[in-house]
Amino acid sequence: MTINEALPLAVLASSLLPGLVIFILPETWIGTRTTLNLLGAVAKLVLVGILLAGVHAGEDYGVRYAVLPGLDLVFKADALGLLFITLSAILWLLTTLYAIGYLEGAPRRSRFFGFFSLCVTATMGIAMAGNLFTFFVFYELLTLSTFPLVVHRGTNQAMKGGTIYLAYTLGGGALLLTGIVWLHSLAGQADFAHGGFVASLGQAHAGQLQLIFLLLIAGVGVKAALVPLHGWLPQAMVAPAPVSALLHAVAVVKAGAFGIARIVYEVYGVEFAQSLELLAPLAVVAAVTIIWGSLRALFQDDLKRRLAYSTVSQVSYIVLGVALFGPIGTVGGLVHLVHQGIMKITLFFCAGNYAETLGIHKVSEMDGAGRRMPLTTVAFSIAALSMMGVPLTAGAVSKAWLSDGAQTAGMEWAIWVLWTSSLLNAVYFLPILWRAWFHQAPVAWSGEHIPAHGWRETAWLLLLPPLVTAAATLAAGIFADTEVSPLAWAQLIAGREYVGAMP
Amino acid sequence: MTSGLIFAFAGAALFAMGVAGVLLIDHLLRRILAFNLMGSGAFLVLVGLAQRSDAADPVPQAMVLTGIVVAVAATALALGLVRRFHGLTGKMELPVADDD
Amino acid sequence: MIDPMVWLIVLPLAWACFAFLLGPGRGARPAIAGLAVQLLLALQLAAGLNDSGAGAHAIGGWGAPLGIDLAADGLSVAMLLLTQVVVLPLAIYARTYFASYAAEARYFWPLAGFLIAGLNALFLSADLFNLYVTLELVGLAAVGLVAAGGGAKQITAALRYLFATLLGSGAYLLGVALIYGAYGTVSIPTLLPLVTAEAPDVVRLAGGLMLAGLMLKTALFPFHFWLPPAHGGAPAPVSALLSALVVKASFYLILRLWLGPFAPLAGIIAWLPALLGAAAIFWGSYQAICARRIKMLVAYSTVAQLGYLFLIFPLLPTEGALQAGIMQAYAHGLAKAAMFAAAGVLIEATGQDTVEGLAGAAQQLPLTLFAFGLAGITLMGLPPSAGFLAKWQLIEAALAQGHWIIAVAALAGGLLAAVYVFRVLRQAFLLAPVGDVRPVPRMLEWMALLLAAASVLLGLRGVELMQLLGVPAMGGAS
Structure with missing residues (x-):
């Protein structure tokens, strides 16, 4: 086994092995568990760094292994996969830190961190899957490893949310499997490839291929929370x-959005998908989801539920970008994969901080939270403004490229969708900021758990991650034109997917 | 109709009666007897149909002998279980249904 | 020799x-x-x-x-x-x-x-x-x-x-x-x-x-x-x-x-076992979903899983159907043995045999619950497991011949299995007062886990088994 074959496996192992060990650790071995977690996360970052440099230089990383005659598990780390891997690896480290702080003193942490690591492993597998079979294996593994996390609290409400989550995702999995096996029986064993591999089947199978596309997109669309398959997401807020x-930011919805990108670009090929007239309907679904999610978010008083509907809306920006025919839309969609991740994770970190520190769960309880927790609220504000697409933030970059993409693709209506969505974003985010900064704080916080120590408004492990991701949100916007920005990487991918025309 | 065929038909009839007995009779002892009837019917078919020429065919006879041994073993097991059942419940019929 | x-x-x-x-x-x-x-x-x-x-081999030299x-x-x-x-x-x-x-x-x-x-x-x-x-x-x-x-x-x-x-x-x-x-x-x-x-x-x-x-x-x-x-x-x-x-x-x-x-x-009659198999999947799963006692749940799950085996009959002449059947036999054999073994541990530890009664105890027997879960993954046909490979092969063989209905039955069966498997697994996550749990020998738990792990690991490597199946009988095709 060469280095180039071993590296993708090492990326998987760097979270799988710590996860398995953590399962069997006794509950009280906190130090060992934390060390393992962080070692794994850092090791993964280093490995990902090596891969990034290699892929940029044009190296190929991949390994294959036969499960059945004619059925291989294939891993490869290519530019598109690395986009997702890098995002996941960085955010995993931050989320791990955050979770250590968040769950301090809580019961059943070994179980939590074990499944947490499995979940990241599954995400890595999805990102590095080299064919649909491998993709499906890890896609279902992700379902299984997130269920215990969703129901972690063990209350009846958690169980209900978990059950709904399972019903949606397993049902989606069945659709996806049908599509994958069908395609496999038509096209035989085929790996993801730039420009897709089904084009060779030609127009003779057009009808079947359209149906298969529908099955595949419906299958991954459940996780991407496309309307009307989004019902699980707000429920999973427990x-x-x-x-x-x-x-919301890393694993599940991104796996869905990423799956759509893979299917469009590397299974069907964007040109062939366009010739089958599949992209326009997909764009419409994405547009409907964007508007619907934003509208629903308006009416949620529960902070996390409002954020959840916001996710429904924002993830479909990615889908919209993928569905816009043309490299500029692609860049917009792919870069939003990263941007949405860092923005949304900031918001959830902050929401968690409000809940843990002050017992705030609802928007209507946010009055004056900014005075008590200024740093958290700054982070929250940056992410919220970025969601709206305010200049100098990551969100603005995504929206600019998406609008340009819509223009070039001749889908002017999509620009209106984006503008409407931005407006709605402002309508549901600005009141929160207004309340937090400008309303009078209550005399005493009824649900205060963590007292402030000078400038440290809450536990430092809770504070650090949102500040880092908020900074990243700004950096991704301000330094978008540099070599190392997510935008530059998205352009690299688009250049490889559209063989030829690149502005 | 040759004698072999007559045996075979008689065997089939016995088998059918035996099956009906196993399915329909509640009394366990009679059910075991019905099972034996069924087995005998099958053996009769086996021997009867094999009578194609004057020379006796040893194979079906060997098979029937083996089959009888199996049937005896099964009967013994059934009787043992029925005795135990009778001892425990005092009944000779299985309860109608004992589901979950 | x-x-x-x-x-x-x-x-x-x-x-x-x-x-x-x-x-x-x-x-x-x-x-x-x-x-x-x-x-x-x-x-x-x-x-x-x-x-x-x-x-x-001719026993005793008598051919x-x-x-x-x-x-x-x-x-x-x-x-x-x-x-x-x-x-x-x-x-x-x-x-x-x-x-x-x-x-x-x-x-x-x-x-x-x-x-x-x-x-x-x-x-x-x-x-x-x-x-x-x-x-x-x-x-x-x-x-x-x-x-x-x-x-x-x-x-x-x-x-x-x-x-x-x-x-x-x-x-x-x-x-x-x-x-x-x-x-x-x-x-x-x-x-x-x-x-x-x-x-x-x-x-x-x-x-x-x-x-x-x-x-x-x-x-x-x-x-x-x-x-x-x-x-x-x-x-x-x-x-x-x-x-x-x-x-x-x-x-x-x-x-x-x-x-x-x-x-x-064979001919058209091949559809009889397949239809009965499909019925078995639905009826068995339904009964397992309703079962009160854990061992009855597992037993009815067997009724359902046996149904899959019979789905292959209309497909049999083609490549892949027999392989699917045997893979399913392996998957079910290993997983069901593990599941009954795990159920035995749970019953032994809690001193009762209802599904609901597991709530408090499940958290103290993580190894057994894990074994049960792994076996459940195989029964649901989720990857990576032998059950998944069996399902994949079955669906592929069914689609290749255009027999949609068989693929649908297999997929629906998997979802139904999820319902009854998670009925048990959710007990592990419920907040419940910690129940009295009798100590159980660790060996029991490990054996259940071993069997369950085997059913999952086979899902990562089925090449040799398929190769073995390909060996024909002496003097003709098998």
């Missing part, structure tokens, strides 16, 4: 805050 | 008799030693088969038609291997388990030995009558095991099981008699070229009788009535043996006949 952050 | 085929039959007989002579409740050690050797023999047989093709021939091809060795792989951990489990149930253990080891000998002989037999004898041997030993508890409930279940199995093998025997009458032979290789699509009606009747009898013994819906009380009422190791292996024996026999002599007669 989970602890780090889990919500993970579900 | 010893012939592993013969020893695979002689060894379990030997340790069974030895255990009987040692006296009630004894003989675990020789049994485990014997089983370890059997596993090696089965592996040796499989390796030999891969290298040099199918094997045969067919008078003597008894043993034959091994890919299909039979695959089943042999499954048997030995499942039984060895179960025997270790049983040894520990029965340490606290002396009464139930009285005749476990001799009966188990006869059961294994019967199973191994069945898989190696090459003539219809010999198959009948082994089938009866398996059935009678299994009935004995069900009755081993000795309570009125177990005896009732055993009697019901006994009459079902006798009826099934009686129908099979009549079929054999008719075949002998028609062709003058019961040897499968000899019959192979004789039975054609123009066979006389009596042969069709024989085939129908044999199929019906075997379906009864495999507990295919609606003949499943005897299975849940028998499997749900027996001690855990016995339930595991019965669910994992015994029902597979008659399934194997159907498969053997269907692929062998009766292949030309």
